[in-house]
Amino acid sequence: MRTDESRTAPRRFRPIAGLARAGLLLLLVCIGGCGVSDSPTARFDDYLSRLARTLDRDIPAAPAAPRVGYPARRTLLQPVDTPRTGWIGFFQLHRCGVMNLVSKRNSILGRVAPPQARLAYESKLLAGLVDCRQRLGAQADGVDPEFLDRLDTLIARKSASRAATLWNNTWASEPMTHLFSVAGSDAGLQPTLAGQASRQALARLADRSAAIGDGQAVEREALASAYETLDTVEYGGALQIAAAEASRALEQATALIDARLADRPLCFNQRPNRRAKILRTILLDIYGQRVQPYLADLVRAGRLWRQATDRLIAVQTATLPATFTAYRRDTLSENTGVWARLSKALDAHTQRWQDALGACNLMPGTPAPER
Secondary structure, three states, X not given: OOOHHHHHOOHHHHHHHHHHHHHHHHHHHHHOOOOHXXXXXXXXXXXXXXXXXXXXXXXXXXXXXXXXXXXXXXXXOOOOOOOOOHHHHHHHHHHHOOHHHHHHHHOHHHHOOOHHHHHHHHHHHHHHHHHHHHHHHHOOOOOOHHHHHHHHHHHHHHHHHHHHHHHHOOOOOHHHHHHOOOOOOOOOOOHHHHOHHHHHHHHHHHHHHHHHHOOOOOOHHHHHHHHHHHOOOOHHHHHHHHHHHHHHHHHHHHHHHHHHHHHOOOXXXXXXXXXXXXXXXXXXXXXXXXXXXXXXXXXXXHHHHHHHHHHHHHOOOOOOOHHHHXXXXXXXXXXXXXXXXXXXXXXXXXXXXXXXXXXXXXXXXXOOOOO
């Protein structure tokens, strides 16, 4: 039996209508910025080519933006003390209610567990042992002193290894290696928005890590979503690439203006000429409308990203490996590495525009020249 829709709309027109709607939707999405022509690289290329034509100079060659890879895990992993209780000690742990937990950890599945499972296990085990010791210590009699001594030793060793365990399953974990991979491309035209999920994942991981450091038990489910996000994006690496490529393009643009000013002044006696007026248009319409907003968002994204990573680093109590310290200096610091280079490139480029157009009395804020 046909429905009212099937009677009023012939079947042969439905696929065409569906394709039309899909095409319209794709068009609307692409208008929002999915085209290759509106990528950061395309914007910088357009900006550089316009500058080069107006200044009658060739775009200077520049080496490819360097990519700093995340340290190899073998250089990040820290030794963890893994005490063995033996069968007698194992069966005595039934008094603490952690036998099932230890059994799962000692299984084949437990030995290849993902970091969220390892952190949950260690936090629950230590919290369970501490609670057990407090309960047994409060009893007046019937408690084996030897067992209490062994329990104290186990708690002490687990507490001492907590810092390394936390480090190995956060910054030295495979998901973190993926997050900072530089195998992909840049962070796109909206790097702040693109990094929202990654920053939130790091924040959740920092919160749970702080709880573990305080001796609290954390459930695996509370960690799972954060690790899933970190294991499916490469935002940390993409943001590094975006900052390095932006610095390279700005340095090329500054070199173009430098080359022209080194040859002869752009204007004489601060009297604007046709070339200077074209440059002012490039500054306002191309750099000001297309390049500068992206750069502002990129700088903001870098600041938010450093805050997110700094917070997760701050909850660590393990000594940072030398390879990570070097990586942090090169990619996650405001005053050194890729972000310092971008800041320097931005300042130099702004100054060069002021030098060039200031000599022509054409800097923004001055009356617009007659056309």
